[in-house]
Amino acid sequence: MILSDQSPVTHSEPLPPATDVVVIGGGVIGACTAWYLAGAGLRVLLCDKGRIAGEQSSRNWGWVRQQGRDPAELPIMMESNRIWQGLAADIGEDVGFRQHGVLYIAESREDSERHEAWVRLATEHGLESILLTPDEIRSRLPGLQGNWLGGVITPSDGRAEPFEAVPAIARACAGRGVVIRENCAVRGLETGGGRVSGVITEDGAVACDSVVLAGGAWSSMFLGSLGIRFPQLTVKSTVARTAPVADFYPGNAACANLAFRRREDGGYTIAPGDIHEHSLSCDSLRYAVPFIQVLKQSWHETRLRMDGGSPGGHCYTRRWPLDGESPFERQRVLNPRPDPAVMERLNRSLAQRLPALAGTTLVESWAGMIDTTPDVVPVIDRVGAIPGLVLGSGFSGHGFGIGPAAGRILADLVQGNAPGHDLGRFRFGRFSDGSPIEPGPAL
Numbered sequence: 001m002i003l004s005d006q007s008p009v010t011h012s013e014p015l016p017p018a019t020d021v022v023v024i025g026g027g028v029i030g031a032c033t034a035w036y037l038a039g040a041g042l043r044v045l046l047c048d049k050g051r052i053a054g055e056q057s058s059r060n061w062g063w064v065r066q067q068g069r070d071p072a073e074l075p076i077m078m079e080s081n082r083i084w085q086g087l088a089a090d091i092g093e094d095v096g097f098r099q100h101g102v103l104y105i106a107e108s109r110e111d112s113e114r115h116e117a118w119v120r121l122a123t124e125h126g127l128e129s130i131l132l133t134p135d136e137i138r139s140r141l142p143g144l145q146g147n148w149l150g151g152v153i154t155p156s157d158g159r160a161e162p163f164e165a166v167p168a169i170a171r172a173c174a175g176r177g178v179v180i181r182e183n184c185a186v187r188g189l190e191t192g193g194g195r196v197s198g199v200i201t202e203d204g205a206v207a208c209d210s211v212v213l214a215g216g217a218w219s220s221m222f223l224g225s226l227g228i229r230f231p232q233l234t235v236k237s238t239v240a241r242t243a244p245v246a247d248f249y250p251g252n253a254a255c256a257n258l259a260f261r262r263r264e265d266g267g268y269t270i271a272p273g274d275i276h277e278h279s280l281s282c283d284s285l286r287y288a289v290p291f292i293q294v295l296k297q298s299w300h301e302t303r304l305r306m307d308g309g310s311p312g313g314h315c316y317t318r319r320w321p322l323d324g325e326s327p328f329e330r331q332r333v334l335n336p337r338p339d340p341a342v343m344e345r346l347n348r349s350l351a352q353r354l355p356a357l358a359g360t361t362l363v364e365s366w367a368g369m370i371d372t373t374p375d376v377v378p379v380i381d382r383v384g385a386i387p388g389l390v391l392g393s394g395f396s397g398h399g400f401g402i403g404p405a406a407g408r409i410l411a412d413l414v415q416g417n418a419p420g421h422d423l424g425r426f427r428f429g430r431f432s433d434g435s436p437i438e439p440g441p442a443l
């Protein structure tokens with residue numbers, strides 16, 4: 001159920017010679033930005049080097065989660081939750097959004113303290129989040145095995161079907177007049193009069209006033225070609241889904257080594273939640289210093305690999321001629337292989353924690369390459385060095401849920417409107433102006 005370069009091309013409209021805004025990247029961030037820009041009456045071209053939602057945006061767990069968010073992200077995520085509630089009606093298609101809550105299980109004193117702190121933050125924001133006793137967890141999740149101290153649930157949190165939702169948003173964009181082109185890499189920008197004046201795509205040049213870079217794991221490479229440093233690395237995460245089974249829990253839940261959510265097809269999306277792999281590349285060295293803190297925090301969860309699995313491989317070029325093939329065309333869709341060792345561990349966790357699911361067939365497994373920043377929160381900002389360029393990237397493993405509100409904000413930044421939230425934490429300049437790097441919560 002993931003999208004890849006094997007999926008049919010569904011958007012291949014001719015390139016216009018000129019438009020108002022070019023959005024680079026057809027993931028959830030680019031698609032939602034295009035939706036709001038077109039809603040404001042602007043002419044929009046949305047280009048993806050591969051497929052709409054081919055990378056992270058069809059491969060994620062589908063959690064639409066306010067719970068556990070960074071304090072600065074929370075108001076934006078609460079807006080996004082409201083947008084998700086009305087999204088199907090807005091775009092005219094079901095996106096699988098259902099509100100059955102996100103539940104975290106506390107298996108250590110530190111987990112419980114984190115949950116208590118979270119509930120205080122949620123309460124300050126008027127968001128209902130409830131601490132649960134061990135018995136309350138047992139009654140909500142009767143099949144779950146283990147010793148836990150308690151847990152926390154945010155009932156208004158939800159889930160959606162990523163591989164359906166993002167293509168549906170793209171179809172709605174097309175309905176609003178957005179020109180969408182798959183298999184169309186944007187190789188670089190053109191500038192004139194000290195600002196963005198157009199893009200060069202593999203299919204030709206398009207003049208425009210503004211560009212939104214929503215390139216997911218590729219944004220650092222794109223900006224690098226313009227001489228702009230964006231510290232961003234990737235980690236691979238393996239996921240699987242079960243065949244349809246009896247509904248033992250309708251929402252999303254996570255304990256120490258297992259995360260799961262109910263799917264609309266009657267199965268469960270499951271993942272280990274506490275393991276990811278980082279493929280060492282030149283960027284690992286280039287950005288080692290800003291990432292040291294987050295690496296220390298997640299050391300026990302990170303497996304280092306030498307398999308060239310990062311975008312662009314071990315060491316990619318930061319310069320390419322705009323009239324020749326770029327790295328974006330050489331790797332249309334990042335489609336990493338799920339890790340067999342992680343799959344084995346996942347099967348063991350299922351047997352230990354959810355015996356009811358242990359014998360169930362895992363009908364599909366896949367992996368996704370998560371793009372992350374040193375402080376695990378995105379950049380949502382104008383790029384000062386190039387007026388007309390706006391960056392929405394680095395969503396660090398939690399961009400699906402926040403996508404609709406992030407898209408609304410990015411569209412307002414393009415138009416020079418007030419964003420409606422304090423975006424200080426998401427400034428691009430924080431990585432270059434000496435600001436301390438303060439990693440937010442990862443899950």
Ligand SMILES: Cc1cc2nc3c(=O)[nH]c(=O)nc-3n(C[C@H](O)[C@H](O)[C@H](O)COP(=O)(O)OP(=O)(O)OC[C@H]3O[C@@H](n4cnc5c(N)ncnc54)[C@H](O)[C@@H]3O)c2cc1C
Pocket residue numbers: 024025026027028029030047048049050051052053054055056057058059060061062063064065184185186187214215216217218219222237238239328332333367368369370392393394395396397398399400401402
């Ligand atoms: C396994 C996994 C589980 C996750 N679980 C969750 C979850 O439960 N909840 C949640 O909120 N988030 C989750 N996430 C994170 C979430 O999926 C991402 O944060 C989000 O999808 C990022 O969206 P994006 O649009 O920024 O990037 P992507 O979806 O990666 O899209 C970027 C697009 O840009 C295109 N592109 C790049 N460069 C160019 C170029 N030069 N020209 C044209 N196109 C270009 C790419 O082809 C790609 O399609 C998870 C991620 C993974 C991988």
